[in-house]
Amino acid sequence: MQFQNVQPDRTTLAVILSSCAAMGLLEGGKQVHAASIKTLFHNDVYVASGLIGLYSKCNKIEVAICIFDRVPALDIACWNSLMAGLSLNSLDKDAFTFFKQMHGKGMIPTQFSYATVLSCCAKLSSLAQGRQVHAQIVKGGYVNDVFVGSALIDVYSKCAYINGAVQFFYEMPCRNTITWNEMIHGYAQNGCGNEAVCLYEHMIQSGEKPDEITFIAVLTACSHSGLVDAGIRIFNSMQEEYGVEPLLDHYTCIIDSLGRAGRFHELEALLEKMPCKNDSIVWEVVLSSCRVRDNVSLARRAADELVRLDQQNSAPYVLLANMYSSSGRWDDAKEVREMMIEKKIFKDPGYSWLEQENKMQTFLVE
Template sequence: MEGKAITYLVNLLQSCIDKKAHLSGKLLHAYILRNGLSSDTFLSNRLIELYSKCGHTDTARHLFDKMPHRNIYSWHAMLDGYCKARKLEDAHELFAVMPERNTVSWNTLISALVRSGFEKKALDVYHMMNLEGFMPTRFTLASVFSAFGALMEVDLWSIRDAIRAFRDLPEPNEVSFTAMMGMLAESHQVEEAFSMFRSMHRTRIHIDSISLSSVLGVCTRGGTGEFCVTSEMHGFSSNMHGQQIHSLTVKLGFERDLHLNNSLLDMYAKNGDMNSAGIIFNNLPEVSVVSWNIMIGGYGQKYQAEKAAEYMHIMLCQGFEPDEVTFINMLSACVRSGHIESGRNIFDRMVCPRLSSWNAILSGYSQNRSHKEAVKLFREMQFRGVQPDQTTVAIILSSCAGMGLLEGGKQVHAASVRAMFDTDTYVASGLIGMYSKCNRIERAECIFDRIPELDIVCWNSIIAGLSLNSWDTEAFTFFRQMLGRGMFPTEFSCATVLSCCTKLSSLSQGRQIHAHIAQYGYINNVFVGTALINMYSKCGDVDGAKQLFDEMPCKNTVTWNEMIHGYAQNGCGNEAVILYEDMIGSGEEPDAITFVAVLTACSHSGLVDMGIKIFNSMQHEHGVEPLSDHYTCIMDALGRAGRFHEAEVLIDKMPYKDDPIIWEVLLSSCRVHANVSLARRAAEELFRLDPQNSAPYVLLANIYSSLGRWEEVKVVREMMNDKQVFKNPGYSWVEHKNRMQVFKVDDNFRMAIDEFEEENVEISYFNG
């Protein structure tokens, strides 16, 4: 009779476990105690499982410790309870004192460590398992391969180790093949992952919907090779692998599998093929919230917030309840599309937004340069008691940097130290960026020196910070140190150090960086190529710039602008105009900067009529509203040519009468042509707009002195003395044998080497 009662109680307990019915389970526990059944090991094991499943691991452990007789299942129940509650220290301690272990014990601990992100510890336990003579099962290897894949710093030895373990399996099955594919994909060996799938197919291993879903996940990572061409210029789609797997799912009869269909949707959406995703979605036999979320997220990635909103509206109309992922995807869609206010409305509708949602809206504000709103929302986040993570801190540091908010940045820095986030590479990079933009470069260097493991993001941050603060020579030093430590520079690294060459007008250094860029394979990158054109142009080698321009396979508006501007800077006006016309002929739309470049070229080369023609075409033919910079260029062209009547007509019509630069350009032209009356008008406007600027006083005095009108020169100098306006000294520098010398010129035109440049300082770091 007691045996039947125990069986009945076991069944009831199992029902409570399945339903997580904690209160009902406690009542059964009380009944077991009252009837003297607490010594039954089988019942106690079920009670441990119940309390663990309901999140009461302390109660489970108390019961475990009181058990008079434990078997291996008792130990496994407690170990599994700790692992599922992610109490990994307790799990490890329990595991260490287990009187008996089997493969299940090892698998439980290894899989829990992998799930919790402790991949290295999981691999250590796996190696211990091997040392103690336990044979890994397919479930062991599934966890081990996942651990290998999750470690982004996975090296060749680790991959070889994993492949060796896979080959040692006597009978590999779909589980081990699928895990191996995931590991290879995570370590960016996409083609090898596909090769593994083809091997699985050839050896007639059973391919189920899980295997197909896994290989579709590999398809979202791209790659090139036997079946895939990444460039769509050649008429091939970059998701050809996925299309082949799609055909296989139909062939194997999985068209109605919801999970697999969602994987297909995800593959097409992440590859940007929303047309194919839409066709699959519209023909799904069954739709879930996950399906809707994928479509909303896919349109968000394509910057189509309106389309994402349309799908969310239909989702609601069809009675589906949005979950957290729905809101995050919709929020991200708005942020990506620049609809930050719509994103904020969605965020405000969330009852209890997760940290990922806070980060998404904060990132949106920061990316849209709404830094004040980002900081304000961050304060609200703190008020609500939401704990930030490393991503949050990095975003807010970016906003503090954007606002030049040093004190706020310092407070975030202090908070990051308390939370032990300051050694995180992205937080550290954010701190370097914040201090650099707040002109505290020494503090940025201190943070850089304390980072335990430097990555390319940290190096890029400090080099960019030094360049931003005009410490260009020091930026070169850091770039050289980065290369010396075997760090592979990115396109950003190269573009930044090129800007240092440009600012130092150091052609020799720029050519050496050019050689490095070719070595690292960035020569065809449009941004790096544009930076090279800028460097060669500003260092006077306009032919070198044009040769590079002609060799570039891809050009954007910025590239065209830099080359046109390069011609303008080097007095090649006709070439600049021809290139401008070539740009329009190529179908590239000119922007406001294009017109500044070509109008500058016209001005410097005396092409006045051509400049006026281009200026007049801006709004009528290209839809670009002339700005003050464009008026300045035309004013300069007219002034240089002595066409002052046209200049006065234009200045009376233009909407930028309070721009001091325009009046200063006009005053300079008046000096050349000795137009005293217009010079006096321009100078008076400048005295009104910028009374402490010495330039108009000096220019007006020079006009008077060139005409021998010394009394008027005296009046101007007295005005300067009365208003305490002082002329700034001029500087010149010369590069000779990779050495820079700077000279200062005072009012008496005496020239001296500037005190902060030592005679023997060399700035060449790439010789030999």
């Protein structure tokens, strides 16, 4: 187009910026940014929104904020783009603050605004903030929107307010696959395995077709609640009845379920025939299960596989050392710890947080 000397307009620039953002093509995006400045479109809200999305997805959130601050006449799309960018870069507290600023400036939130800020509340496990947004959703008239409703179910589930999630789910006038998935997953997160399986069956009876996310949710519920046989039955029905090819996450759920139940012969048989053996998550789950059931031989195999896949991964060393410690094999545990020191492998520090007076307090080890 440029070789033909055809000048781009705001739509041209926005579309190509969207493409660069989707590919994470920062250098290409910078070139388009330069072209937008030359053609004086860089302050156009449509183009500016695309630039904010580009830099956010390329982990350049400071540049995105700078562009946002320089737009003379902001519209809701620019506010939504930056709020989504902050959340994408794990700045969820900032995104929520930004949402309140947007609201204070008289901007009317859209479905996208509410879905984004609810996602932030869910990641922060902030029930108080989620309830505040819920009240605004009711006032704004979006309480019946299926995507906003699904996001609200996710917030209540992750904040352990499962009764609120269930009540809202059944009050929704219409649901899609995402809504059903969120509720099944909410049950799984809160240890309600039987309820998750019943809801999965209710979903099928209502005529909704399950997808791969549905099966991850219900298989997770089966694993966490010890419903091994129900999990195997559902896993086997995936391809046979619904044409859904099992993925890594589905195999991981079944392996975890079998490991928790101590059914290691079935677990090893599944390991042999599954297509995705070269993934560290699978072997971490196997090793974790071996620790619970004190299966040393399989634990050693899992640890060796993990080291083969990633020599700097601390998980196999920590899990193996913990297994030896719990079974009283202190010399073996000490040997593993010394091996970590020798290879300069360090465990990532853990952190926790709590909500106090509508503010999140974070605590980091060391």
